[in-house]
Amino acid sequence: MPRFHVSEPLKAGAELSLPAGAARHVQVLRLQPGGEIVLFDGAGGEWTATITAMGRSEVRVRVGVHSAIEREAVRPVHLATGVMASDRMDWLVEKATELGAASLTPVLAERSPLRLAGERAQKKRAHWRAVAAAAGEQSGRNRLMNVREQLTFQELFGAAHGTRWLLSLDASAPRLHALASKLADDEAVTLLSGPEGGFSPTEEAAARASGFVPVHLGPRVLRAETAPLAALAVLLSQG
Structure with a gap:
């Protein structure tokens, strides 16, 4: 499933526009409303998200479920x-x-x-x-x-x-x-x-x-x- 970073804090049920680079990537992949992607904001874990609308340059999504998945190295x-x-x-x-x-x-x-x-x-x-x-x-x-x-x-x-x-x-x-x-x-x-x-x-x-x-x-x-x-x-x- 495509993964994208967003700088704003995420929470379940939130609706937001993807950053420009992520929006372009979604359009290149020819994803459609109803399609699912993964988002992460850098605070830990990742979120499912559903595409709700697509414009010429804007992609809107609704944030879904959070998964507390970490893939960081043990040693910093x-x-x-x-x-x-x-x-x-x-x-x-x-x-x-x-x-x-x-x-x-x-x-x-x-x-x-x-x-x-x-x-x-x-x-x-x-x-x-x-x-x-x-x-x-x-x-x-x-x-x-x-x-x-x-x-x-x-x-x-x-x-x-x-x-x-x-x-x-x-x-x-x-x-x-x-x-x-x-x-x-x-x-x-x-x-x-x-x-x-x-x-x-x-x-x-x-x-x-x-x-x-x-x-x-x-x-x-x-x-x-x-x-x-x-x-x-x-x-x-x-x-």
Whole structure:
């Protein structure tokens, strides 16, 4: 059954118009009044809904029964990544949502090719949140990955949750899978990963000084958008 995210709180019996993107999708699927879809608002669980009317650009639905279905990972993993080029960030947001990351914080690093500030940063965050919502629809998540506001490297240190790990190219660092196997199933982790070209030596030293422990993924050098996803797969393999 098609699934759609809506930003307003849902309740049984409520009637509402679907967001523009969801309405277009319903029309592309050629659904008709009386057809059923699934809605979620990010507060937990999902709702059945029945299409009641379709216009040229508007689709009206009536909210039905709530199901307390959760598909979230047991372990909350908070990904913090140096801001990358737009297409790579979009791909990372999408795949991190599918894998089950709890949040993603863009970090403005020395080597970040995309320098965002002010209104431009807010628009980009809104875009990434829309990417996360679409990935949540596809993957079955009923709670959206939280795409947080962009932080500077120093601001991140005060916002990190739980165990702090830094993805590093240092071959002497412990392997991620070895450390992950020692975590409690529900232990929160903040995973810090660099942009294209990685963090500068100064940034990596500052991260270590603030409590981030370097971890290593193996002998091959992964792209900036691939490395955090490989780490997420290890950390979230228990579901």
